[in-house]
Amino acid sequence: MSGTLYLIPNTLGADTATDALAHIIPEQVQALTARLDYFVAENAKTARGFLKLIAQRHPLAKTLQEIEIAELNVNTPAQALAGLLEPLLAGRDAGLISEAGVPAVADPGADLVRLSHERGIQVRPLVGPSSLLLAVMASGLNGQSFAFNGYLPTDAALRTKRIKELETRSRAEKQTQLLIETPYRNGAMLDALVGACQPGTLICVATDLSLPTESIRTLNGGKWKSLLAAGKAPDFHKKPTVFLLLA
Structure with missing residues (x-):
């Protein structure tokens, strides 16, 4: 059985306040994000920064170094998308993280979402800022x-x-x-x-x-x-x- 692709909302910009996610990303979304160990993101470095904020309230499934983050951005060739979905087809859940805001809206993740539907992978959008x-x-x-x-x-x-x-x-x-x-x-x-x-x-x-x-x-x-x-x-x-x- 295929895993689920979760569309995980990010913040809309830098906020250095303590517990900066509290009024932006719902607790349930933070908790679900923390249990994943495979992500697709525009930029791995900034995605790890987001996960560090998540870790302030919810222990991550693995250490940041062990969490797998594959990049998907404007430079990613179309033929590489199928490879990003291989872990999901093997039964592993994954999170798609935008650089800012919600994934797949003004965001290259839309192509991966469409391919997920074609491959029969469940897609679940999560609540967050647009x-x-x-x-x-x-x-x-x-x-x-x-x-x-x-x-x-x-x-x-x-x-x-x-x-x-x-x-x-x-x-x-x-x-x-x-x-x-x-x-x-x-x-x-x-x-x-x-x-x-x-x-x-x-x-x-x-x-x-x-x-x-x-x-x-x-x-x-x-x-x-x-x-x-x-x-x-x-x-x-x-x-x-x-x-x-x-x-």
């Missing part, structure tokens, strides 16, 4: 219809064109549009949104969600333009941020 859902919840924008668009083009002209397309779609469908950016380019992204969108379009900037430095603000494009002109940009440089717009 930056996208937290951002929708706190934005005040339409939570009945929304779409996640990932990263936009880095070329300025193509990015502006894409933003205008998303704004048109948002207006036509009354749909909230979500996107993310590499944290060091957050400023450029907000500038592009303000420059491309109509003054009445609502734009939300949600930064460091679930962390002590969390900041969430929704304003229309005109008000954002005034703030940026006055040098009052959000404190979001190099911080994970979700951008949302609703025309």
Whole structure:
């Protein structure tokens, strides 16, 4: 009988407080994670750091050095996925850990989940933080219809064109549009949104969600333009941020 692939939520960023997982990852999820000895993760080093936090409250099944962590990231070839599932097909349970937040959402783990279904392996998603859902919840924008668009083009002209397309779609469908950016380019992204969108379009900037430095603000494009002109940009440089717009 095959093992189970558990989709294990991670924190959304670094929090050095004692027992940092207490208000983010449910106790049952922590306890289940602690009993596993095989994981698939984007980065083995950061996955071990996460397991160290788990170990503060729940003894691990094996020492960190003995726990097996296989890497799955954007550089993993498709033909390597089957090998990652061999322990599960042999009856061993495994945990899929994202670099941040929930696995398989804006995360390369989705391909492994799909292959697990094809191979008849049980998949169990566990409760934890999703930056996208937290951002929708706190934005005040339409939570009945929304779409996640990932990263936009880095070329300025193509990015502006894409933003205008998303704004048109948002207006036509009354749909909230979500996107993310590499944290060091957050400023450029907000500038592009303000420059491309109509003054009445609502734009939300949600930064460091679930962390002590969390900041969430929704304003229309005109008000954002005034703030940026006055040098009052959000404190979001190099911080994970979700951008949302609703025309």
